[in-house]
Amino acid sequence: MRRIVECVPNFSDGREPAKLDAILGAIREVPGVYVLDRTSDWDHNRSVLTLAGEPEAVREAAVRAVGKAAELIDLTRQTGAHPRIGATDVVPFVPIEGVTLDDCVALAKQAAREIWERYRIPVYLYEAAAQRAERTNLENIRRGQFEGLREEVLRNHDRAPDVGEPRLHPTAGATVVGARKFLIAYNVNLDTPEVEIAKAIARKIRFSSGGLPCVKAMGVDLRARNLAQVSMNLTDFETTPVHRAFEAVKSEAAVHGVGIAGSEIIGLIPRRAIEMTADYYLKIENFSPQMVLENRLEESLREAEDRRPQTLAALAQPLLQVVAQPTPAPGGGAVAAIAGALAASLGQMVAGLSQRKKSLAAHAGDFAVALAEFQAASPILAAAADRDADAFDAVLAAHRLPKETGEDGRRRDAAIREAWIKAVEAPLEVARRAATLFEKLGQLESIAASSMLSDVRVGRMMAATAVRGSLENVTTNLESIDDGAYVKRVRDEVLSLASRITQSPVSAGR
Numbered sequence: 001m002r003r004i005v006e007c008v009p010n011f012s013d014g015r016e017p018a019k020l021d022a023i024l025g026a027i028r029e030v031p032g033v034y035v036l037d038r039t040s041d042w043d044h045n046r047s048v049l050t051l052a053g054e055p056e057a058v059r060e061a062a063v064r065a066v067g068k069a070a071e072l073i074d075l076t077r078q079t080g081a082h083p084r085i086g087a088t089d090v091v092p093f094v095p096i097e098g099v100t101l102d103d104c105v106a107l108a109k110q111a112a113r114e115i116w117e118r119y120r121i122p123v124y125l126y127e128a129a130a131q132r133a134e135r136t137n138l139e140n141i142r143r144g145q146f147e148g149l150r151e152e153v154l155r156n157h158d159r160a161p162d163v164g165e166p167r168l169h170p171t172a173g174a175t176v177v178g179a180r181k182f183l184i185a186y187n188v189n190l191d192t193p194e195v196e197i198a199k200a201i202a203r204k205i206r207f208s209s210g211g212l213p214c215v216k217a218m219g220v221d222l223r224a225r226n227l228a229q230v231s232m233n234l235t236d237f238e239t240t241p242v243h244r245a246f247e248a249v250k251s252e253a254a255v256h257g258v259g260i261a262g263s264e265i266i267g268l269i270p271r272r273a274i275e276m277t278a279d280y281y282l283k284i285e286n287f288s289p290q291m292v293l294e295n296r297l298e299e300s301l302r303e304a305e306d307r308r309p310q311t312l313a314a315l316a317q318p319l320l321q322v323v324a325q326p327t328p329a330p331g332g333g334a335v336a337a338i339a340g341a342l343a344a345s346l347g348q349m350v351a352g353l354s355q356r357k358k359s360l361a362a363h364a365g366d367f368a369v370a371l372a373e374f375q376a377a378s379p380i381l382a383a384a385a386d387r388d389a390d391a392f393d394a395v396l397a398a399h400r401l402p403k404e405t406g407e408d409g410r411r412r413d414a415a416i417r418e419a420w421i422k423a424v425e426a427p428l429e430v431a432r433r434a435a436t437l438f439e440k441l442g443q444l445e446s447i448a449a450s451s452m453l454s455d456v457r458v459g460r461m462m463a464a465t466a467v468r469g470s471l472e473n474v475t476t477n478l479e480s481i482d483d484g485a486y487v488k489r490v491r492d493e494v495l496s497l498a499s500r501i502t503q504s505p506v507s508a509g510r
Contacts, residue, residue: 003098005058005107006182007051008267009091011069012084014040014047019072024049026068031321032057037268043222044231045080046089048185050267055099056322059107062091063114070119070172075146081220082231083139085124085146086173090138092127093179104179105129112163112177117397119172122164126178131162137208138176139216146173184234184273185266186242187220188249191259195221198228201252205230205245212248214239227261237270243277328396333388333427336469339462340434341381346459347374347441350452354444363447370444377433381466384430388473391426395419423477424490427470434466435500464501471498 013019020040027033027049037050049065051058066088073087091111093104105128112123130136144152150168153159160166161174168174190198199219203209206217214236220229230249234240250260319338323330351371354360360367398419401412441460448456471494478487 003055004052004096005055005099005104006094006096007058007062007091008094008183009049009051009062009065010089011047011049011065011073012045012075012078012080012082012087012089013069013073014045014080015042019069020047020049022072023065023068026064027051027061030057030061030064030325032318033061039266041082041266042224043080044082044220045078046082046084048267052096054318054321055093055103055107056318058093059111059114060325060327062093063111063118066091066115066121066175067119070121070169074171075173076171081222083142083145084173085142085149085168086121086175087171088121088175090126090176090178092177092183094182095179101128101179101181108177108179113393113397115175115177116164117393117400119169120164121169121172122161122167122174124174124176125162126176127180129178135162138178141176149174181236182270184237184242184269186232186234186245186263187266188230188232188246188263189222189225189261190228190230190253191261192228193221193223193226194258195219195228197253197256197258198230200256201230201249202232204252205232205248212240212245215245237273237276241276241280242269242273243280329392330385330389331392332469333392333430333473334385336427336434336466336473337381337385337388337430339469340384340430340437340466341378343434343437343441343459343462343466344374344378344381346455346462347371347437347444348378350444350448350455350459353452354448357449360447360449366443366447370440373440374437377437381430381433384426384433388426388430391419391423395423417481417483420477420480421486424474424481427473427477428490428493431467431470431474431494431497434463434470435497438463438467438501467497467501 011020011023017040020038024035024038027035033051033053035049036052038047040047051061053061069087075084075087078084091108093107093111095101095104108125108129112125112129115121115123124135124141125131126135126138126141134140143149146168149159150173153161153166153168157166164174190201196219198221202217202219203211205211205215207213207215211217214234216233216235218231220231222229232245232249234242234245246263253260323335348371351367351374355364355367355371395416398412398415401415403409404412438460441456441463445453445456445460474490474494478490481487
């Protein structure tokens with residue numbers, strides 16, 4: 001099944017296209033990410049991009065975009081009609097296909113950590129990713145904007161970011177990252193420059209003031225166009241559709257003796273939202289989404305794709321892309337763990353097939369035991385790839401702690417030591433399990449059918465690679481640890497594990 005996430009980062013510049021071009025350049029360096037839309041507004045002084053693709057690729061692209069925006073946008077010199085607290089003001093992740101809202105919450109939290117660790121930009125988490133109830137609503141986080149938050153965060157613990165130090169980046173401010181359902185950014189322009197009328201209409205229709213459910217609204221002064229605007233976010237378009245929001249603004253505008261100059265959509269809109277509006281205005285009897293040609297075609301193509309067997313190359317591609325990213329982790333340790341997981345999977349295949357062969361019935365019990373052991377080892381080693389990457393990320397994070405003196409300095413040193421020990425223990429555990437796999441596969445070699453010996457031997461090679469690769473990481477990381485007794489104990493175990501993959505397999509007899 002395809003896994004597709006949408007991300008709609010908002011940047012606090014809508015007046016210099018070259019800046020958005022540079023941000024797009026950073027995004028396009030990440031394979032597998034598609035830029036679906038770009039929108040900029042002079043009055044709002046804001047740009048919005050719509051990205052989509054595999055979750056991890058989209059996360060990496062969004063993080064890089066934040067870094068590039070921090071280089072280019074200086075909030076101390078930026079003004080506009082739209083409230084903001086960051087050069088990259090908000091980064092929402094939205095589930096589209098094969099991904100849940102909880103998956104997007106995890107993605108948002110990962111992105112938040114990366115943004116802080118790479119760029120020292122603090123992050124607030126909102127919507128489904130919010131850590132505190134009051135931060136579910138974006139407007140609560142943005143209260144006071146960059147200028148107000150910059151001062152308040154220094155003295156008010158309640159305004160501290162969720163990730164990072166309690167101070168804003170001097171020019172890039174803070175970024176708000178979260179996960180939410182599909183949101184439609186919809187603006188209605190009034191044929192008057194009186195922004196107070198737009199603000200009065202916004203107060204009347206927004207949910208927080210007792211208006212339409214799932215509608216956020218504010219009045220905006222469009223000075224360049226000599227118009228006032230009711231700017232809305234429809235957070236659940238099936239609860240309050242676009243046409244209902246439009247009619248509400250139109251009705252309230254009439255109360256003030258004002259007409260509608262037009263409306264606009266910022267970013268993209270789901271086909272379903274357009275279908276609902278068409279059904280409302282056209283009054284088509286028995287209307288169904290299945291009456292839309294593109295829906296029927298897409299359904300047919302999806303059914304055909306589901307019937308098509310997925311190739312190994314397609315399955316491996318996401319893993320290859322993650323490893324290929326120009327980031328310190330995942331690296332060799334994670335790859336070694338994956339090699340061990342593949343060894344266990346080959347063992348499962350051989351043991352499972354051998355169980356069914358009548359000619360090998362005498363060893364059915366041995367195969368059953370081996371199968372259970374391989375089945376248990378494969379997911380553990382696969383998960384160890386993440387543990388190894390996380391351990392190295394923790395080392396980087398510890399080294400980025402402020403260099404202090406006294407007690408704070410000792411805490412930093414302790415955090416670094418603890419992180420390095422975890423960076424040793426993670427690959428060491430992989431080496432232990434992979435060495436056991438090497439021996440178990442050796443036992444299979446003596447009883448498996450000759451037609452499967454090559455599979456067993458490839459499995460042993462993969463297990464040996466997992467051991468050697470993991471021990472390489474262990475040895476390298478030990479150099480950063482000054483605990484002599486610990487280093488000696490681990491070095492002794494390294495020698496022992498290395499010797500286990502050079503021994504002949506234990507014979508189980510035929």
